[in-house]
Amino acid sequence: MGSLESFWAVIPAGGAGTRLWPVSRAAAPKFLHDLTGNGRSLLQQTVDRLAPLVGDRLLVVTGEAHREAVLAELPHVDPGAVVAEPSARDSMAAIGLAAAMLERVDPEAVMGSFAADHVVTDTAAFEAAVSTAVEVARDGWLVTLGITPTHPATGFGYIHLGAELPGHPGACQVAAFVEKPAADVAERYLAGGQHRWNAGMFVVRPGVLLDLLAGQDPEFAARLREIAASPDLLGQLWDRLPRIALDHAVAEPAAAAGRVAVVPVDPGWDDIGDxxxxxxxxxxxxxxxxxxxxxxxxxxxxxxxxxxxxxxxxxxxxxxxxxxxxxxxxxxxxxxxxxxxxxxxxxxxxxxxxxxxxx
Amino acid sequence: MGSLESFWAVIPAGGAGTRLWPVSRAAAPKFLHDLTGNGRSLLQQTVDRLAPLVGDRLLVVTGEAHREAVLAELPHVDPGAVVAEPSARDSMAAIGLAAAMLERVDPEAVMGSFAADHVVTDTAAFEAAVSTAVEVARDGWLVTLGITPTHPATGFGYIHLGAELPGHPGACQVAAFVEKPAADVAERYLAGGQHRWNAGMFVVRPGVLLDLLAGQDPEFAARLREIAASPDLLGQLWDRLPRIALDHAVAEPAAAAGRVAVVPVDPGWDDIGDxxxxxxxxxxxxxxxxxxxxxxxxxxxxxxxxxxxxxxxxxxxxxxxxxxxxxxxxxxxxxxxxxxxxxxxxxxxxxxxxxxxxx
Structure with missing residues (x-):
């Protein structure tokens, strides 16, 4: 598969991974480690996986403390593509800042966010699903990948599938995002076949994401666009941004408003939680x-x-x-x-x- | 208790202790380690335990490879009291050589052999039993301490108690030494009350020990006396000595001949086998x-x-x-x-x- 036109990868590289101590440390979190034994860190594998889809259209958002380590891991990535957060403000701020930057760089951009510390074993299935998601996103949807559950996990949120999306075979509407379920509920989700794991993979046009955010929290969206326009303001404005996950800030309310689509896929995904x-x-x-x-x-x-x-x-x-x-x-x-x-x-x-x- | 007149301690310091790897190594066997957490190695604790009974009448027999380490552990011991075996020849050669040396040094000597890597928690009971054993040994007996079993161990040999020894309260004849038993046999020994563990603690006049050995293997005893008379011969004669335990070479046949006594005792003994x-x-x-x-x-x-x-x-x-x-x-x-x-x-x-x- 060739790279997808104007498709950008945003890679949030954060998370402490304390359940993987003593390999994972505050100074060297999970994404910097090779946990599969193939000689590449999870961050490197994430970039390797996305390169065929995005070429060099890539942003990594990480903590200031890890910027040097990230650059050392990714010698072929332009240092300007590694954005350092002055402090951890959760995923809405991290991915939202990337969206605000891409909105200015490429009016045609579609972005996809993919955590730096997950693994995917079926690359072909992943690429096909992302490709579908990008097409759906071009139509203005917030699109998520819905991972086929392999067991009744209680540690993940779930996506409740809605109706098929007209004109986009392989995509559905999202009926709802569901919080981490109790064990019996997870069993029902697994048996019912209408639920997928939410792996935090969102594909969307940057402006759509920011406009959805503005619908919930206009000031938050405005601040992100302000920083993107004047990067010098980062240090001054960043720490005042809300500490909230993208799921809560945007995805859940947008799903309630019928604005979110999902591409179900079984890409052999794992977040290696412990x-x-x-x-x-x-x-x-x-x-x-x-x-x-x-x-x-x-x-x-x-x-x-x-x-x-x-x-x-x-x-x-x-x-x-x-x-x-x-x-x-x-x-x-x-x-x-x-x-x-x-x-x-x-x-x-x-x-x-x-x-x-x-x- | 004051020291016992002409009583000598012989401490064989050998054994690989492979079941205590990786603490115990060929280059630093079990007896060189502090396994009780009191800051003293097992060898040091053994010397500490015997000092009140023997003063400075002490011989340590160890491998050439460990002589320096033993001297470093025992700064107050005369270097001449640490005998280095050119090779490991089992306990008869090690203890027999000490006997041959003591026979020449002190005609009144009674010797007691105590492994360097065992622990004893009830020092008073130990001292009382050794004191009794020394008195019995002066009468020409080969005396062993018989340890009260605390569980049906299958890893130790047992001593079958015989009749009480006339004139020596607290001592009995040894009816027989018994090999390491099967589990059900060990259970019977424990229940019956007539068996004690053989911890390899022998108290005996050096000449009696060597004469008992001579009764079984005259050349072996002669060689040991030859080396003691001319220490320069050690390197030449040592490696030709039989590789046999004192139990088999002397104690078992002597017990069959009614020549062995036992002092039963519960000194809180442990060989820390694993x-x-x-x-x-x-x-x-x-x-x-x-x-x-x-x-x-x-x-x-x-x-x-x-x-x-x-x-x-x-x-x-x-x-x-x-x-x-x-x-x-x-x-x-x-x-x-x-x-x-x-x-x-x-x-x-x-x-x-x-x-x-x-x-």
Whole structure:
């Protein structure tokens, strides 16, 4: 597939990824790490995945603290395409600023936002869905990709599919965005077939996004356009922007107003939310111990799970099922796949103890 | 208790301790490590325990490779009291050489052999039993301490108690030494009350020991006396000595001949055979995670077991019961108390892979 005319990728590169401590740290978040073992960080894989669709039409929005690391990861990207937020203001500000910049650069632009720390294994399905979404977005819709659920996840929001979109085969209206459901509700969503995961992938014309925002919060939209017009104002205006997710600021009210479309797709998507998800991604469900890194460092006897050897030290694991061992130079984590969510509590305790050097 | 006249301690300091890898290594075996957390190595604790009984009447027999380390651990011990074996020839050669040396030094000597890597928590009971054993040994008996079993161990040999020894309250004859039993046999031994653990603690006059050996293997005893008379012959004669345990070479046949006595005692003895034993010793059966080392390095949530932080790194353990985590600069072990015996297999695999640097 050739690149899509005037289609721009916006890549928000943020998020602490505390459930992936001690690999993921405040100073080196999840998106800077290679979590698939192919030698490319999640950020690099995200750019690799989008390059065929956008060529060099790309903006990365990241925290000031990570700008240098992002530039080092992406040597072929124009430094001007890496926008540094003075502080974290959630996704509406990050993606909205990119929209305001693109609105000025390219009147024909359609933008798609794709988080820097997700994985997609079926590139062809992803490209086809994005291509459809771009066509729908050109007609003025806010378009989202709706990911086929593979299990009754309670950690994601869902998209309730509405009627098919006339003139756009493969796209539907969004009946509603639904919050993270309880387990029994998630089971019903999975069985019913009318719900998709909301992975935060939005495709839209920048002006449409900002106008939708202006309909909810005119000042917010005006500030973003002001900063885009006078970048020097960034430091002065940014910290006063509302801290809100794009979903709440724009997508949910727009869906209620019948302005949002969805392209259902099964692109083998994963946000690698914790070590259990990482273990699944690396094939641990097939048995044995999966190693992210140099497998010659790991000695296994009578064990299953995931080992991340990160220091060159030999790691011996004997007699544990679904274990998770993560070895880094200053911290070692030993847990189980079933306890993967509790890893964020370790980070919280270390923070509370003042060990900012470790988180 | 004052020191016992002409009583000498012989401390064989050997054994690989592979089930305590990666703490215990060929280059730094178990006896060189502090496994109780009191700041003293097991060797130092053994010397500390015996000093009140023997003063400076002490011989340590160790491998040539460990002589410097032993001297460094024992700065107050005369270097001449640390005997280096050119190669490992098992306990008969090691203790027999000490006997041959003491026979020449002190005609009144009674010697007691006590391994360098065991622990004893009830010092008073230990001292009283040794004192009784010394008195019995002066009458020409080979005397052993018989440890009260605390569980039906299958990893130790047992001593079957015989009749009480006339004139020596607290001592019995040994009916027989029994090999490591099967589990059901061990249960019977424990229930019956007539069996004690054989901890390899022998108290005997050096000449009696060597004469008993001469009764079984005259050349072996002659060689040992030859080396003691001409220490220069050590390098030439040592490697030709039989590789046999004192139990088999002397104690078992002597018991069959009615020449062995036993002093039953419950000194809180442990040979810390593996990480499960170490966990018990450190109180892990009372719940929670026990830390051998700096507890401030360990973050625990919903876990029990044993953590040995050995690198200054933070160790987080979440959601594992009876886990064993041992952190060293070049190797990390993660296992469970129930799999503690399998740790030696890790060492065997590393050796087979040529990783002598790690074992």
């Amino acid at each position: 070590y259990d998800a990482l273990a699944v991604l690396l094939g641990a469900d097939d048995g044995g111990v999966r190693v992210l890194g140099d497998a010659s460092l790991v000695d296994v006897d009578d064990a299953t799970g995931l080992v991340v050897p990160g220091t060159g030290r030999t790691v011996a694991v004997v007699g544990l099922d679904d274990v998770v061992v993560v070895d880094t130079p200053d911290a070692l984590l030993v847990t189980t796949r079933a306890h993967a969510q509790q890893v964020k509590d370790v980070v919280a305790r270390l923070k509370a103890a003042g060990r900012t050097d470790l988180v | 990480y499960d034993a170490l966990a018990v010793l450190l109180g892990a059966d009372d719940g929670g995670v026990r830390v051998l080392g700096d507890a401030s390095l360990v973050d625990v949530d919903d876990a029990t077991g044993l953590v040995v932080p050995g690198t200054g790194r933070t160790v987080a353990v979440v959601g594992l019961d009876d886990v064993v985590v041992v952190d060293t600069p070049d190797a990390l072990l993660v296992t469970t108390r129930a799999h503690a015996q399998q740790v030696k297999d890790v060492v065997a695999r590393l050796k087979a892979a040529g990783r002598t640097d790690l074992v």
